[in-house]
Amino acid sequence: MDKEVILEFTYSDAWVFVCLCKLEKKKLDFPLIIEIGDALNHAVFMPKELEAALVKLQASGLILIAENNVNITFFDKSEDLITIVKKTSKHKVIETVLEELNSKHQKAQKYWDEINPIDFITDDFLVTAIKEYQKKAPPR
Secondary structure (H helix, E strand, C coil), rough: EEEEECCCCCCHHHHHHHHHHCCCCCCCCHHHHHHHHHHHHHCCHHHHCCCCCCCHHHHHCCCEEECCCCEEEEEEEEEHHHHHHHHHCCCCCHHHHHHHHHHCCCCCEHHHCCCCCCCCCCHHHHHHHHHHHHCCCCCC
């Protein structure tokens, strides 16, 4: 069924999107996403936070997670946000992207049953990714 919904993006959604934009190979490398997120926000994603953001970003048509849940595709309408990520300082980028997400990308007309599942993002999956990140992270 085709539905149009109004999406309210959160700080976490913007934080995840910024991290995805900073991935060089566009692979869903979760230890690297956690590393980028920690560098930006001095915090680590909660599993539900990450999962909710990936679903919402797909539903809005900004990204597509495909091919065995490892590749990310940015669509044309993502380009303005990617430019913002590249040009905005680290200290303001999440807030700037959040403002942009909520001003221009709220309406999502999507076949919700066609959103690729990301149920592989479990607490155990993220704990493993966090441990991988911590092995290479500098001591605090």
